[in-house]
Amino acid sequence: MRERDLIIVGGGPAGLSAAKVALESGCSVTLIERANDLGGQLVKQTHKFFGSKSEYAKTRGIDIATILIHDLEPYQDRLEILTNATVVAMYPDYVLSVYSGHDYIKFKANAIIIATGASEKFLVFENNDIPGIYGAGAIQTLMNQYGIMPGRDVVMVGSGNIGLIVSYQLIQAGVNVKAVLEAADHIGGYLVHASKLVRLGVPILTNTTVKRAHGTTKLEKVDTIQLDNHWKEIEGSEETIECDALCISVGLSPLHQLLSMAGVEMIYINELGGMIPKKDEDYETSMPHVYACGDVTGIEEASSAMVEGKIAGLMAAASLGKPHPEFDSRKEEYFHQLTNLRQGPCGIKIRKGLEQAGEMI
Amino acid sequence: MIQKFGYADTELVKTKFPNEDILVRPKAIIECYQEIPCNPCETSCPFNAIMIGSDINHQPVIDYNLCTGCGACVYSCPGLAIMVAQLKQDRAYFKVPYELLPVPKKGDIWHAINRQGEVLCDAKIESVLQNSKTDRTVVITASVPKQYLFDFITVRNKV
Numbered sequence: 001m002r003e004r005d006l007i008i009v010g011g012g013p014a015g016l017s018a019a020k021v022a023l024e025s026g027c028s029v030t031l032i033e034r035a036n037d038l039g040g041q042l043v044k045q046t047h048k049f050f051g052s053k054s055e056y057a058k059t060r061g062i063d064i065a066t067i068l069i070h071d072l073e074p075y076q077d078r079l080e081i082l083t084n085a086t087v088v089a090m091y092p093d094y095v096l097s098v099y100s101g102h103d104y105i106k107f108k109a110n111a112i113i114i115a116t117g118a119s120e121k122f123l124v125f126e127n128n129d130i131p132g133i134y135g136a137g138a139i140q141t142l143m144n145q146y147g148i149m150p151g152r153d154v155v156m157v158g159s160g161n162i163g164l165i166v167s168y169q170l171i172q173a174g175v176n177v178k179a180v181l182e183a184a185d186h187i188g189g190y191l192v193h194a195s196k197l198v199r200l201g202v203p204i205l206t207n208t209t210v211k212r213a214h215g216t217t218k219l220e221k222v223d224t225i226q227l228d229n230h231w232k233e234i235e236g237s238e239e240t241i242e243c244d245a246l247c248i249s250v251g252l253s254p255l256h257q258l259l260s261m262a263g264v265e266m267i268y269i270n271e272l273g274g275m276i277p278k279k280d281e282d283y284e285t286s287m288p289h290v291y292a293c294g295d296v297t298g299i300e301e302a303s304s305a306m307v308e309g310k311i312a313g314l315m316a317a318a319s320l321g322k323p324h325p326e327f328d329s330r331k332e333e334y335f336h337q338l339t340n341l342r343q344g345p346c347g348i349k350i351r352k353g354l355e356q357a358g359e360m361i
Numbered sequence: 362m363i364q365k366f367g368y369a370d371t372e373l374v375k376t377k378f379p380n381e382d383i384l385v386r387p388k389a390i391i392e393c394y395q396e397i398p399c400n401p402c403e404t405s406c407p408f409n410a411i412m413i414g415s416d417i418n419h420q421p422v423i424d425y426n427l428c429t430g431c432g433a434c435v436y437s438c439p440g441l442a443i444m445v446a447q448l449k450q451d452r453a454y455f456k457v458p459y460e461l462l463p464v465p466k467k468g469d470i471w472h473a474i475n476r477q478g479e480v481l482c483d484a485k486i487e488s489v490l491q492n493s494k495t496d497r498t499v500v501i502t503a504s505v506p507k508q509y510l511f512d513f514i515t516v517r518n519k520v
């Protein structure tokens with residue numbers, strides 16, 4: 001058993017930000033990441049980010065990852081980083097089981113921050129298992145991390161920000177995006193992202209979804225169908241689009257399994273993407289000294305994930321008896337940033353979800 | 362309309378343009394039609410011509426008296442929603458952000474494209490700016506006949 005002060009699970013923007021603030025506070029930190037590289041979703045994002053200056057707006061996602069990782073360098077003597085290491089279990093006695101290098105290693109922590117992010121939702125339709133049908137995350141990994149083109153002619157399902165941004169990245173990679181399908185009667189993501197695509201000649205088909213896929217060894221075409229405003233299929237509205245890849249981007253759900261397993265009190269909130277941990281105003285879950293931040297506490301943005309990470313790092317350090325020298329002013333600043341990010345019309349869903357979870361600040 | 366199809370129609374576009382006499386000098390045209398939590402346009406303008414304010418969800422508002430048409434906001438906007446427009450004699454000149462390959466060269470003739478992605482006419486590439494500040498976004502200055510002032514949005518390679 002390896003005993004540690006603070007263990008952070010997940011090296012995305014939330015986990016990295018939490019690590020920085022906890023290190024600044026004087027904690028020793030063990031950061032565990034299942035991927036090869038730190039950065040989480042950021043390492044796949046080649047576009048300039050939204051948000052404000054304090055969350056690195058107008059910097060490309062991949063470069064934000066580099067900044068966050070670089071920020072940890074001064075603390076090497078108190079920081080242990082494990083990559084290619086997956087936390088596969090978490091127990092109520094603060095024991096974590098980590099799978100790394102074909103071995104299971106047991107860790108025990110005084111405090112734990114869960115920043116595992118989210119996983120993609122999938123869609124049910126006829127033949128949805130034909131090779132060539134991907135989630136948006138897989139497309140981004142192939143294209144932006146490994147430099148592999150996922151197909152020549154792609155149809156995107158979902159017009160949320162991820163669907164729109166991945167479509168744009170596909171075009172940048174030289175792939176033909178034939179259409180973006182959206183079941184609702186309006187575009188889900190930011191209109192600026194949609195306009196960027198439409199001017200490149202990509203039609204966004206609202207009230208439309210994928211009905212079935214065709215192909216034997218690989219995808220050859222998909223049938224689309226129109227929906228009315230109650231999401232009911234309109235008979236006779238089917239159309240066929242030839243394509244060799246279909247990209248599903250219909251939302252994310254929090255990777256809550258470790259928290260659920262440890263017996264942390266959970267709540268299902270549709271607006272936040274699924275099961276999330278209940279937490280108090282100090283970001284502590286129902287399990288003392290266990291904190292959660294980022295997409296695992298509700299699907300949002302990297303900007304809010306970073307601020308939440310800072311809050312979790314601040315609070316976890318204080319709970320270990322190492323309050324940050326600027327604890328009070330930092331706390332006020334971070335909560336103010338979060339409120340500011342969430343207060344517009346785009347934050348309505350988040351605010352509604354947080355209210356249901358009993359967390360409105 | 363824009364919510365359904367993803368492009369602004371001419372009526373909406375015109376609400377973002379100043380009077381033509383102001384466009385004898387280059388001015389930023391900001392097509393950000395939605396309240397989103399974003400403000401790099403405001404923080405990147407060296408002349409404080411763009412105002413969003415303390416609620417970063419507010420839509421940007423431009424002060425044409427302060428805008429010099431420098432183009433810093435053009436490459437800073439992550440939504441590629443800003444261009445600089447100017448009228449000179451019978452032509453309209455635009456600085457637009459561009460993030461595709463290949464990159465055009467000065468003097469090339471490319472397609473001029475409208476907001477729906479359709480070809481409008483020929484566009485003359487007047488200059489191409491790319492440096493560490495633009496961070497891999499290229500700023501292209503292109504000109505088209507003046508009549509396309511409210512239609513032009515980007516350029517496309519002819520081949």
Ligand SMILES: Cc1cc2nc3c(=O)[nH]c(=O)nc-3n(C[C@H](O)[C@H](O)[C@H](O)COP(=O)(O)OP(=O)(O)OC[C@H]3O[C@@H](n4cnc5c(N)ncnc54)[C@H](O)[C@@H]3O)c2cc1C
Binds near residue numbers: 087117
């Ligand atoms: C296409 C796309 C575009 C986006 N654009 C923007 C944008 O412009 N602006 C913006 O603010 N946000 C944007 N986002 C959202 C943003 O990327 C996410 O909200 C953010 O990454 C969430 O951060 P996180 O740290 O909570 O999770 P993640 O970034 O998902 O990181 C979680 C990390 O935990 C690791 N992990 C998970 N489970 C385990 C385990 N059991 N053991 C060990 N490690 C584990 C994962 O490997 C991952 O590295 C975009 C997202 C996508 C997909």
Ligand code: SF4
Binds near residue numbers: 388406409410430432
């Ligand atoms: S063009 Fe220059 S001066 Fe005008 S708004 Fe943009 S950044 Fe400011």
Ligand code: SF4
Binds near residue numbers: 393399400441443
């Ligand atoms: S930077 Fe662009 S997308 Fe962001 S608020 Fe300004 S104009 Fe809108």
